[in-house]
Amino acid sequence: MTPNWDVTATWTYHDATKHSWESVRTNPHGLDWENYPLAFKIYSTLEPLPLPHEWPPVSLETFSAIAGTSADQNDERIPDLLTLAKLLFLSAGITKRRTYSGGEMYFRAAACTGALYHIDLYLVCGELSDLPAGVYHFGPHDFALRCLRLGDYRPVLIQASSEEPAVARAPALLVCTSTYWRNAWKYQARTYRHCFWDAGTVLANMLAAGAALKLPMRIVAGFADGVVNQLLDLDTDREGALALVPVGSSARSAPDTAPAIEPLHLPTVPLSQTEVDYPAIRAMHTASTVTADEVLSWRGTFSARPVSPPTGQLFPLVPLGVQELPEGGLEHVIRHRGSSRAFALETITFAQLSTILLQATGGVSADFLEPVGTTLTSLYLIVNAVDELPAGTYVFRRERKALELLQEGHLRREAGYLGLGQELPADASVNIYCLVELPPILERFGNRGYRAAQLEAAIIGGKVYLAAYSLRLAATGLTFFDDEVTQFFSPHAAGRSVMFLTAVGKPAKRRVGISQ
């Protein structure tokens, strides 16, 4: 048995990193500002290859972009450098600079826990019209690529994914990685969850940008870790590859073999004076690794348990009509987004909530979500203030496009408590929780199912963010008390685990800052 199938590793990690009132109150961990990690991976010896940075705004209406349906996987579409620059910027580029007493903060296209930005993007491409075949790192700090290897290394990823069809057709691929310490500085071992949360928000943006740029794209979570980490020359004690994203599609196939992968040992700028190792992160990542031989049977269909018929009152969704949607292109929305630091105690409309839910749950093209439309997640809501909807708890009935009322009541206090005692979830109009039933997911996908579940939930959360912004509403990701959330939504949610939380509401007068 390979480590992936001993799923006690997932339970050990998941249970050990749950938040509870007690665990948060008694955790002695303080923030060591002297040792604050650099938010960028900077290769100190590689020459930057500046990316083009001027273009007319990418303007597909955000709503069609979030749904992400505009490009067919088989369309012949080969990106050039400008297209890749747009995609990288809209996924992980710097969109805002803010000066504080302690220095300057650079905010990015996608939300990230603690604004610590531990997710990096690498590009692996064949020969493009204006970029030689190679392996490149994207540096948001100077909006440039740096070439780690010249040559067409796509066969490495094709083999690592066991010839996943979108990977095999891709002229270019992006790989998401995390350098754990950059997030673990604050969040300790819980960072392994954040790897997928923060990659998920980046990927939600990337999928929307891909749709706007008419690039076929897909999330590939099943790949042989060892060889991908080697290709990117990652230091596997500190870093890991999380997901592959084939970008574009071409019948012109990659060569059968890639050049040899020599170790590079490229120096990078130190992140902080010292780094603390959290073995639980490495243990969970190792336990969820797979080999190329396993990948083929790993990916594919997932049959969720049949859903029981609703017993509570149903509220069929009533999304806004196309004419009623605010105008605004995707790039404008991403450039101006920011997580809400305070919500006004006001209502949003049921039509707005309906639109957000439908946008966010239209399906993610991923190798573990076959057939298209398959999902691992269920959405549970705490409705504080939505016009035409009684306050209370709900479960989203995806198959009926309706909300089922679980418990009516005014629950702002409880919402605040469950969201780690913060004001944001109490003041928001609605809290949208993604929950999953881990046992069947782990049975089907092994420990790597945990990665997949966190990732899909985070992509949905990232889509909620984008949909809310495009309706001129405010949103923020939030963390939560794990078991208490499950209990709160039970008996309906009994046996489920919380993966992601997004709160949505009306923006209050904007206060800038990072908290949580």
Ligand SMILES: Cc1cc2nc3c(=O)[nH]c(=O)nc-3n(C[C@H](O)[C@H](O)[C@H](O)COP(=O)(O)O)c2cc1C
């Ligand atoms: C998964 C996730 C969880 C978050 N949790 C919290 C939270 O508990 N409290 C909070 O104030 N902000 C939270 N945030 C918001 C981040 O602090 C915010 O994204 C970050 O500071 C970057 O700012 P921006 O989103 O405005 O660009 C969360 C964001 C994400 C993506």
